Amino acid sequence: MKWADIKEKLRWCAYLASEAYNMPYRSTVARARREQDDLFMLLIFSEMMGIPNPATYYTLELQPIMLERFHDWHTRMGMEHSPLDGFRCC
Amino acid sequence: MHRLFDRRIIFVGGKGGVGKTTIAGALALMAADGGRTTLLVSTDPAHSLGDVFDMPIGNEETPLGPNLSGLEIDPEAxxxxxxxxxxxxxxxxxxxxxxxxxxxxxxxxxxxxxxxEAALLERMADLMVDARSRFDLLIFDTAPSGHTIRLLSLPELMAAWIDGMMSYRDRSRRLGEVLKVFSRDQSKEDGFGMIGGSQDEPDDSRDGRIKEILMTRRRKFHRARELLTDASTTAFLLVLNAERLPILESKKTLDLLSKFNVPVAGMIVNRLLPPDAGGDFLRERRLQEDEYREEIDQTFAGLRRIYLHLLPHDVHGVETLREIGEAMAEQLGGAFGAAKAP
Incomplete structure (x- = not known):
């Protein structure tokens, strides 16, 4: 076995160890972040779902930006298909 | 009143049908005749500015005379x-x-x-901020009280709402940064499935755009709010009649205005019966009116008041407006503080 191979193996082990350590933290943080984003999405699209929103006029201009994420969002929220009648993304 | 015209923005408000448009028109004409470039803006969805000036005014600034332009905001447009x-x-x-x-x-x-409402507010805020460079004075002929109060309170509510939105974004961004620390080593090596990590690049530019939009909104609302509550810039004039309902509503309006820190400059008691009008019927009405006038004097003792008589004819065209303006100027000639009954 070459020295380089051993180094490669060791690096691999170090990587796995750090992954094993980081993974739970990372997924917790990622989940927390996704929850923030989902709340934000809900605020922007709330009027469409029948939740009155005093700021619809202003959230409207944020909708184009969030559009790409709309499908991910509604599936994650437990809705298999788009909850909006006029708006079918899937 | 000269002190009044030193302000840059005047709101004329009150219950429906008390004569807001007439008063706003007379004030605008007075200011314009006095050499101030003036923009008279109607925010009432049922516009009557054009009818008072007897010429069509639309959603564009329309010249109404020397130094004077008019505008009827069309929220739908x-x-x-x-x-x-x-x-x-x-x-x-x-x-x-x-x-x-x-x-x-x-x-x-x-x-x-x-x-x-939001569309109307948007245009009003734009005017308050932008029209200052083109006009000395901006006079808003507002819709009946309730509607206007709501409109004036919107900047505060909306600013708070947008602050909330931004705090969600900030929290999300901070969490994203933490996430990057955890995934830093990995991203250099190979792409093992990261949770959320693979979307980081587009997220940054999206975050930037969202933040920019929210910031622009917030800046606009805060600016409008600042102008609205600055007593050296803005004055609210309340128009009422010497009758029961307008008095009650004026009280509520004043409470709300002070709650939102909108400076009130004074009160115009409009459509009083002329003292020389004869007949038993009118005499009786005048007795009742005197009671209400007394009530007005007591209730609103802290405010400057102007009293105007009912005219024998409709308010139609510039001449009548000048007449009304002169009647107001007369009462304002001396010390404005002591209200004189005509």
């Missing part, structure tokens, strides 16, 4: 413009087969409650 902009930017992001769906969806927003 404003909302239309806003919605068209959003549609355009949405369509640049999705496949053409989705255009129909987007049109339908956005159309719903047009009819959602509050859209017209």
């Amino acid at each position: 404003e909302a239309e413009r806003h919605i068209a902009t959003v549609k355009m930017s949405m369509k640049s992001l999705v496949a053409p087969k989705m255009y129909g769906a987007i049109d339908r969806q956005i159309e719903l927003a047009r009819h959602s409650p509050g859209t017209m």
Whole structure:
């Protein structure tokens, strides 16, 4: 076995160890972040779902930006298909 | 009143039918005759500014005379413009087969409650901020009290709402940064499935755009709010009649205005019966009116008051407005503080 191979193996082990350590933290943080984003999405699209929103006029201009994420969002929220009648993304 | 015209923005408000448009028109004419470039803006969805000046005024600034321009805000046209902009930017992001769906969806927003209000407020805020460079004085002839109060309180509510939105974004961004620390080593090596990590690049530019939009909004609202509550810039004039309901409503309006820190400059008691009008009927009405006038004097003792008589003819055209303006100027000639009854 070459020295380089051993180094490669060791690096691999170090990587796995750090992954094993980081993974739970990372997924917790990622989940927390996704929850923030989902709340934000809900605020922007709330009027469409029948939740009155005093700021619809202003959230409207944020909708184009969030559009790409709309499908991910509604599936994650437990809705298999788009909850909006006029708006079918899937 | 000269002190009044040193202000840059004047709101004329009051219950429906008390003569707001007439007073606003007379004030605007007075200011314009005095050499101040003046823009008279009607925010009432049922516009009557054009009728008082006897010429068509629309959603564009229309010259009404020397130094004087008029504008009747059309909230529907404003909302239309806003919605068209959003549609355009949405369509640049999705496949053409989705255009129909987007049109339908956005159309719903047009009819959602509050859209017209927001569109109106938007235009008013733009005028308050931008028209200052073009006009010495901006006079708003507002819609009946309740509507206007709501409008004046919107900047505060909306600013708070946007602050909330921004705090969600900030928290999300901070969490994203933490996430990057955890995934830093990995991203240099190979792409093992990261949770959320693979979306980091587009997220940054999206965050930037969201933040920019929210910031622009917030800046506008804060500026409008600042101007609205600055007593050296803005004055609210309350118009009422010597009758029961306008008095009651004026009380409520004043409470709300002070709650939102909008400076009130004075009160115009309009349409009083002339002292020389004869007949038993009118005598009786005048007795009742005297009671209400007394009530007004007591209730609003802390405010400057101007009293105007009912005219024998309709308010129609510039001449009548000048007449009314002169009657106001007369009472304002001396110390404005002590209200004199005519």
